[in-house]
Amino acid sequence: MIITTRKQFTIEEYHRLIELGFFTADERLELIRGDIITMSPKRTAHSVCNSLLFGELYVLLKDKAVVRGQEPILIPPNSEPEPDVVIAQKREDNYLSSHPFPSEILLLIEIADSTLIFDRDVKLPLYAEAGIMDFWIVNLRDKQLETYTQPYQLSKGKYNYRSQQIYLPDDIINIPHFTNISFVLKPFFM
Template sequence: MAVQLLKRLFTVEEYHLMGKAGILSEGDRVELIEGELVQMAAIGTRHAGCVNRITRLFCRLPEERAIVTVQNPIQVSQRTEPQPDLVLLQPRADYYSTAHPLPSEVLLLIEVADTSIDYDRDVKLPIYARSQIQEVWIVNLQENCLEVYRQPTVNGYSLMLRFWRGDEVSPLAFPEFVVSVDLAIG
């Protein structure tokens, strides 16, 4: 008779306690996904350059309209706290120093994906949809395109659009703010 092994899943609170206790350090590239500690992929130069470009682009938004945060956590549930590459957040006076952002405070979430494309699409994207994050962009460095996901449901996003070099797109939260796909993918 085979014995089924059970996983020990962690809560966000336990995850934070691991950091305070020194079990995890700031240098550990892990995020909490559905209760499991997941090692994040190393950041390659193309990925880093892409994050730098889109950060500079979105920092042009007026401060009173959005807070731009880079590779910082958002708490999407009691067992999930990913660290997306870039998030535009609703302005908050404390700049999220008293609590990590919640899905309802996310205006746009962006993942830059090279080697992590399958993981971002198959694991993280459904979590973002279930959390009702209104818009997610995946900068797909493998196919040199921008994937835009909108209309979240419990089963995923009901609208997915792909944009290629030469195309432009605007976030739902900022329809007047036009983004060149060429700039996003480099």
């Protein structure tokens, strides 16, 4: 009988593999709970929504926060996901010394069509466990925005968000931490 063991990587090991050229430049990868995951190809609606949303948030928040699009965040010891949009606190070095940590993230957004189940079942608990206070899923399948706040531990090793709310395309939403800044959702749902 052959026994196999799955190798779980730390962030440092993952970065070392990148430095050594283990992956090609065009590979889209994420480190999730120690596993190196190939990211799903983006469909047209996902790309358009991402571009529009990033552009809108950048214009609304450019002097108030850092808006990052499809860039890594760090969740030690073994996760480096690449959310579609992150609004992070301003930092003097503009995150040159490291990607944002959960304590620096004001809002994290995933845009989901083919990735909806993965975003809900894998990423949502990861973000809740990391203490990311505000998480949104732009659900392109059902044409709705799902907002999640107040992370908590449901049971040992299981995390979720206490508050979950659905917004429809005609709704106007306030941006967490910037309650005086809002926008209409309709343009993001084709």
